[in-house]
Amino acid sequence: MKPFVNLAGQRDAYREELEKAERSVLDSGCYIGGPEVSELERELGEFCGGISAITxxxxxxxxxxxxxxxxxxPEDEVIVxxxxxxxxxxxxxFLGGIPRFADIDPETLQIDPESVKARIGPKTRGIIGVDLFGQCAPFTELRRIADKHGLWVIEDAAQAFGATAGTQHACTFGDISITSFYPSKPLGCYxxxxxLFTQNNELATKIRQIANHGSRERYLHETVGMNSRLDALQAAVLRVKLRHLEEELKVRRENARKYDEFFASTGAKIVPQKIARGNTSTYAQYTVLADDREAFIKKLDKAGIPHCIHYPQALHEQPCFIKFLSDYVPAPLYGTRGIARTISENENRHAERAAELVVSLPVCAFTDVDFIINKLRSVL
Ligand SMILES: Cc1ncc(COP(=O)(O)O)c(C=O)c1O
Known part of the structure; x- marks a missing residue:
């Protein structure tokens, strides 16, 4: 079976550039921070239209x-x-706050602003909008809600570096926006x-300080922070891949278009995630909703087509979050497990439905989607 994300194929395509960049870092004696990291930060910020980027x-x-x-x-609430x-x-x-779970739009699978409004209470401090599968969340509405209630907005663009909404780039919608360079992401390292991205200089300074042990000046720690730095080697890899990102995104979008066309032409009840008007996705995942997922997966297995389920459960169903649900009732006699009755926050029916129906198919720029579609045609 071919890999779900063909990272080896990508490495083959850029091998010469990557090996040169990697060797140059290994020979430099500078492995954490340094010029590769600062150049990458400059390039990332520039890519997004001129914004501070901190790795x-x-x-x-x-x-x-x-x-x-x-x-x-601690005890602050954040809507996710x-x-x-x-x-x-x-x-x-992890920081002692309480997540409040908002339902999603059944077609775009993005956070639903109406559900966000319903979750706002006196302890709410902010909203995290996630650019799910590479499409920007509805930030115009989220920002309107946040402004009305004095909340901040974080854009989680872990899957969406390179996406756009209207004329604006992903990673520019939050008071702070973030992305991930996990290897299989559209822009991934090894x-x-x-x-993190922000237009606010004060926040940019704070972010740098927190990521560097709470320190701006060596061995002077104004706050408690963490050790969170990008290696120079990863920065060098990312700089090579960033040069190819736009061309890869074009191929991903063309792959997605081919799948869309194919699924529209079959009688099968398989519906791709809707991309809202004015948005371009990175297609970190090409995800469909399959009415009969079990049967669809059996067919994919039969045809040897790799697939993943992103994600098999709504977050409010995860054991680690049950105790945070607004209607949580600890089981009185039966030990540790709480029982969450089904009300309000547990009634995120679109999130639950998505978790039951979603399947993601290979879409990266080094996937032969024509080959996959031919295989699909033979089993659907
Ligand atoms: C939406 C979202 N947020 C955050 C993360 C975390 O990123 P990382 O794996 O780099 O820690 C991921 C990773 O998959 C993600 O998909």
Missing amino acids: CASGTDALTIALMALGLK PDFTFIAPAECVT GDGGA
Whole structure:
């Protein structure tokens, strides 16, 4: 079976450039920070239309640092989408905050602003909008809600570096925005990596300080921070890949268009994630909703087509978050597990439905989508 994301194919395509960049770092004696990292930060900021970019050790760290820079305190509430990777809710919880789960739009699969409004209470401090599968969340509406209630907005663009909404680039919608350079991301390195983006100079200074042990001046620690730095080697790899990002995104979008056309032509009840008007996606994932997922997966397996489920559960269904649900009732006699009754926050039916129906198909720029579609044609 071919890989879900063909990273080896990508490495083959850029081998000469990558090896030259990697060798240059290894021979330089400078492995953490230094010119590769600062050049990458400049290039990332420029790519997004001129914004401060600060690299760090992962997308998860970037979210944690963003929450720290915005002053999240224990018991503060943050609204997050119920259907996404765990990191946004996890980072809020890690810092002692409480995630509140908003439902999603059933077609775009993005956080639903109406559900966000319903989750706002006296302890709400902010909203994390996730650019799910590479499409920007509805930030115009989220910003309107945030402004009305005095909240901040974090844009989690872990999957969306290179996406646009209208004339604006992903990574520019939040008070702080973040991305991830996990290897399989549209812009990925060869380990963990991440970055934060902001137009606010004060926040940019805070972010740098938090990511560097709370220190601006060597061995003077004004706050408690963390060690979250991007290696020079990863920065060098990312600089090579960034040069090819636009051409790769074009191929990803063309791959997605071919799938869209194919699924529209079949009678099968398989519907791709809707891309809202005015948005361009990075297609970090090409994800469909399959009415009969089990049967669809059996067919994919039969045809030898790799697939993934992003994500098999809504976040409010995860055992680690059950105790945060607004209607949580600890089980009185039966030990540790709480029982969450089904009300309000647990009634995110679109998030639950998405978790039951989604399937992602290979879409990266080094995938032969024509070959996959031919295989699909033979089994659907
Ligand atoms: C939406 C989202 N946020 C945050 C992250 C965390 O990024 P990282 O794996 O770099 O920590 C991911 C990673 O998959 C993600 O998909």
